[in-house]
Amino acid sequence: MATVSFDKATRIYPGSEKPAVDALDIEIEDGEFLVLVGPSGCGKSTSLRMLAGLEDVNAGAIRIGDRDVTHLPPKDRDIAMVFQNYALYPHMTVADNMGFALKIAGVPKAEIKQKVEDAAKILDLTDYLGRKPKALSGGQRQRVAMGRAIVREPQVFLMDEPLSNLDAKLRVSTRTQIASLQRRLGITTVYVTHDQVEAMTMGDRVAVLKDGLLQQVDTPRNMYDRPANLFVAGFIGSPAMNLVEVPITDGGVKFGNSVVPVDRDALSAATDKTVTVGVRPEHFDVAGSESEQGLAVTVNVVEELGADAYVYGTAKVGSDDSKDLVVRVSGRDVPEKGSTLHIVPRSGETHVFSTSTGERLSD
Ligand SMILES: Nc1ncnc2c1ncn2[C@@H]1O[C@H](COP(=O)(O)OP(=O)(O)OP(=O)(O)O)[C@@H](O)[C@H]1O
Ligand SMILES: [Mg+2]
Numbered sequence: 001m002a003t004v005s006f007d008k009a010t011r012i013y014p015g016s017e018k019p020a021v022d023a024l025d026i027e028i029e030d031g032e033f034l035v036l037v038g039p040s041g042c043g044k045s046t047s048l049r050m051l052a053g054l055e056d057v058n059a060g061a062i063r064i065g066d067r068d069v070t071h072l073p074p075k076d077r078d079i080a081m082v083f084q085n086y087a088l089y090p091h092m093t094v095a096d097n098m099g100f101a102l103k104i105a106g107v108p109k110a111e112i113k114q115k116v117e118d119a120a121k122i123l124d125l126t127d128y129l130g131r132k133p134k135a136l137s138g139g140q141r142q143r144v145a146m147g148r149a150i151v152r153e154p155q156v157f158l159m160d161e162p163l164s165n166l167d168a169k170l171r172v173s174t175r176t177q178i179a180s181l182q183r184r185l186g187i188t189t190v191y192v193t194h195d196q197v198e199a200m201t202m203g204d205r206v207a208v209l210k211d212g213l214l215q216q217v218d219t220p221r222n223m224y225d226r227p228a229n230l231f232v233a234g235f236i237g238s239p240a241m242n243l244v245e246v247p248i249t250d251g252g253v254k255f256g257n258s259v260v261p262v263d264r265d266a267l268s269a270a271t272d273k274t275v276t277v278g279v280r281p282e283h284f285d286v287a288g289s290e291s292e293q294g295l296a297v298t299v300n301v302v303e304e305l306g307a308d309a310y311v312y313g314t315a316k317v318g319s320d321d322s323k324d325l326v327v328r329v330s331g332r333d334v335p336e337k338g339s340t341l342h343i344v345p346r347s348g349e350t351h352v353f354s355t356s357t358g359e360r361l362s363d
């Protein structure tokens with residue numbers, strides 16, 4: 001087992017000016033499950049491939065434990081990788097698929113058998129060891145791919161969207177299995193996904209990337225409660241945080257007819273006449289249509305989920321800009337389409353960002 005550090009690691013693909021990964025700096029603890037997340041093309045796979053040794057590092061360094069592995073070939077790094085397309089060998093049994101890397105490495109037959117059986121037990125594949133991959137379900141094949149990595153007992157697991165071939169329901173159950181398996185084995189893991197829900201539910205910590213640049217690395221809770229900038233605020237959470245540009249006034253910001261008190265320091269740090277206030281859908285207090293308080297929202301669509309409901313509406317913010325907003329309400333008290341809600345952000349639950357730089361201003 002080992003720590004992993006990206007030390008200002010940079011990858012510039014030949015023929016490109018802009019780094020695909022730009023001075024990535026992350027310290028991953030021994031045994032930690034770290035998730036890299038971000039939109040398509042942000043540099044997740046490139047980061048993982050740099051760590052695996054499948055991609056050159058043009059500046060900076062990568063360390064596993066106290067070894068500098070920046071220029072080591074993949075086979076000397078003591079890692080095992082599970083890809084999205086974990087192509088199993090179709091003509092081999094599950095047992096042979098799982099033991100293949102060990103066989104190539106010249107491990108004695110009896111030892112391979114033992115390791116494969118141990119891994120199969122952990123993965124609940126004991127009854128399938130004699131089968132060919134085509135006689136397995138998608139979830140079972142995915143577990144065989146995990147098994148191939150586990151038998152090698154690496155210092156670090158790398159996984160690049162390993163669940164994206166599975167249907168939605170299987171993906172949810174398999175992600176819990178992977179997370180609990182990783183905790184049991186205690187092997188440092190770097191896991192790539194573009195799905196923020198997957199990231200938030202699986203990771204000890206989550207690293208958000210955008211355009212090759214690390215935006216924030218934090219626990220899921222902190223990421224949700226204190227996003228570092230507008231990008232993370234909008235990316236983490238579903239439905240997304242409402243982000244509204246509002247004028248600064250005495251004692252706070254103007255939110256429709258209400259003045260919402262916000263962190264004084266945040267406002268004094270603002271260099272613009274406005275700030276962007278973020279409010280999660282579950283952090284509004286809703287007043288009836290007779291109320292004059294807060295911001296008037298016209299209800300366009302209501303999505304009922306049983307326990308609660310999401311109201312998708314439009315509000316006039318500022319002079320004439322119309323803004324789409326999402327508000328969570330109780331499932332017992334759902335407004336009619338076309339009606340008006342008056343909403344006020346709950347105190348202490350607002351996030352303040354600089355409109356021009358996007359940086360978080362409130363604490
Ligand atoms: N071999 C390559 N040569 C040149 N450019 C590349 C190469 N591989 C990736 N890129 C570029 O580098 C950037 C990062 O790509 P990367 O594959 O790391 O993204 P990603 O975050 O894994 O995206 P996705 O979620 O779509 O898998 C993209 O702009 C991509 O076009
Ligand atoms: Mg990728």
